[in-house]
Amino acid sequence: MKEITMPVKWVLWIMWLIVFPTGLLIAYQISPIPDLDWRIALSLILLAVISAYLPFKVDHSTIFIIHWINLAAFLTYGLFYEMILMQLVLIPLLIRSKITLKTLYRFPLNSTMFMLISLLAGMIFYSTGIGSADGFWALVFASAIYIFIHIFANHVYLFSFNRLIGNKYPFFSSDTKLDYAATMLSMPFGLALYYLLQSVGPAATLLLGIPFLAVTIILRLYNTSEKVNNDLAKSAKIGHQLTERLNVNEVLDLFTNKLADLMPLDYTYILDVNTKKNELILLRRIENGQLESNNLSPVRKGEGISGKVWGTGEALLFNKKKDWIEEVEGYIPSDIESIICVPIQRNKRTVAVLLAASKKKNAFGTHLLAILEILCSYLAIAMQNARNYQRNVKRSERCALTGLYNFRYFDEQLSNEFSRLEQGRMNALSLILLDIDHFKKVNDTYGHQSGNDLLQELAGLLIETAGREALIARYGGEEFVLLLSDKTKEEAQSIGEKIRAVIENHQFEIQHDLSQNREITKINMTVSIGVASSPEDTDSAKNLLRNADRALYIGAKQKGRNKVAVYSK
Incomplete structure (x- = not known):
């Protein structure tokens, strides 16, 4: 993904300063807020905020199911209230997405997007002339159009923005289709919440909200366990592939490539224990997907993160720079945030150290420690087998006296x-x-x-x-x-x-x-x-x-x- 330049960030903030007040004014003129039941209004906001903070992942997709809530808010109190609710929901969404000062431009980007999409969906809904008095199925049809416009316009807006800044993604992907399906399937919940609010008031958010949030939490837990199982299966497969290689460089290449598929990595370092000099020597250095030269200084036992892992034989996991910055000695790229460092052991003795890092905060789940320890045990065996094989090949190819080929x-x-x-x-x-x-x-x-x-x-x-x-x-x-x-x-x-x-x-x-x-x-x-x-x-x-x-x-x-x-x- 390409970096957002400073001029683009300024354009986003200027657009927001224009669109935000203008959008609120237009929405208020189209649909001013009627008499509010503040209990209902606050319960909808609370439910939306909690839902935004509890997404769940399916494969590589992060699903935020909140459109059913803003549909109920729109049907209950109109466009202006729904627009305010969506702007409030943006805050937990960005917090959950780990926004930083560097990515603060996402606030004007998403706020403007929510504002424009709400206006578009609301104006199309009102233009149909359908209201709650026009019959249940008419309202279902209009609500489906309203939800679809939200998700489709959101998709087009983000796709267009990425194309403008040079990120080329396919218009439709499996993740996109999953997002469409999840959002459209949430529409009946929005209608049910709307009707319940009319009947029982703010208690409706509890009657529908609690079961919905419970299902979301269960799906999150299930997906986490499923991910652990999938990662374990992948690590076993990688382990078998490693042990099939009989060349040390091939073993290291396969390991680093497969590791990048398994984890969100920007930097990978494998350091070998030199017992004669009592130091760690760099074997492999991958930075931003490129193989770099092994010209970094050796590391002593106990020095820095990798030296401490070598000394203690215990893995270390850091998900923020402030947690590890005082541990570092010697070279480390300045844009690293998350670090995971694992000893590579054979016969309970550390023979090498793996240090992997990401530019993102909280990039590594704790379950990856166990996964990496398994993979590193495979790596240790594969490297030893490859070295033994190469040593035997060399002996079979060389004259024992002169060292020349036989x-x-x-x-x-x-x-x-x-x-x-x-x-x-x-x-x-x-x-x-x-x-x-x-x-x-x-x-x-x-x-x-x-x-x-x-x-x-x-x-x-x-x-x-x-x-x-x-x-x-x-x-x-x-x-x-x-x-x-x-x-x-x-x-x-x-x-x-x-x-x-x-x-x-x-x-x-x-x-x-x-x-x-x-x-x-x-x-x-x-x-x-x-x-x-x-x-x-x-x-x-x-x-x-x-x-x-x-x-x-x-x-x-x-x-x-x-x-x-x-x-x-």
Whole structure:
């Protein structure tokens, strides 16, 4: 929903200053108040105010059923009294809708709307010439028109205003239809109240008002319990969906998206417990529906709202800024009003913290604490499962010694990239095969563990030199392979030469395990490199690897080592 600009607010107040006194004057001229029974007049006002303060929700619709009361007031004392009653009802309506200084423009907006709609409905009713003396069914027909005009004009007025300020809503929605149905069904109560007032006086408001308010309260309670049940069902469904994800980012994305569907959220923060540093690290930051960078400072245990929830393991709920403003330390957006913060626990230990917030006051019901605790337990399990899975995948894809990809993973990627090449999604695919010269001599002279140290250091050099341009894997033993997507043979040869020179000029630090003192020793190493490319050299992934191997041994090893050789047919 778009913000109302200050010029629009001024226009609304100016319109109200014109329409309000003018409307009252016209109404008084059309239908001056007859002799009032002040008991009836006050009982109608009291009933209308209480009804306005006790709406009930169905799905996403807030239903205020008060038109039956203003119908009875209109039939009893005419248009001017009904207009006064509706203006008085506006006060509890706005209070119930949580009006603030920022949204004070809603008073002139709604007051003007009530005034114009009352005038329109009253003038159409009077123009029919139907009164209570014209028969019961004639009055029923006129009352139905009166009620319909109220609800339809209200709908058109608000729809037009929203369109003017840039909010595009459909003219008819399920919520709108429900509002129409509830309002029209209330008409018989208005007629019944009108006839009872004539017969028994102010007691009629008790005879009809008390049962009506009782039903409203029961519906409110039923809807609340129904909402809790629906939210529990949704949380269970979300929980199952979370546990199906095997990637941590996918788990977090699904959780934050579903949370926004479940609650009126403007801000969502998920903070992970770093046990080594004893602080909360930001994992996910959603602000106004947008994913933001995790560049906020870590939070210590006991600091601010999230730090206190981490420290105590107890959830916190605030529905007004004044309730939490003194609790805050560090970053928090200035337009937040409601905050709900819940520990994410696994095995009764807090492993992360969820902080969700809304710009609205009283945005979160207390039942959401229990819902969020259930969801957060699902989140903790899903994140742990995803981390375990990713850890296992990494182990299955990586060489345990060097941390580079293993040959099995490399072989899969080679097939995938070759498919891309065949589909025309890149122009060339090149491969570098690298072998350490005289590596057996290192093992025999310094020990096998020293050889392992050298392999690890060499893997780091390969990543530094070509990690951005190639997928690097350990081929086996002292051999390494680099896959270069969309690189020609000449480009691959240049990268190979760069790698060869870096290794030749590097001094490797290893421990001399076979000496008496096991001292740290610096040695120099060289490598031989073979390069092949497709489609220039072959149209087969397997042959690409064989061609690079042939270039390595025939073109580099047999010609003196410490060379880069390219395959030639």
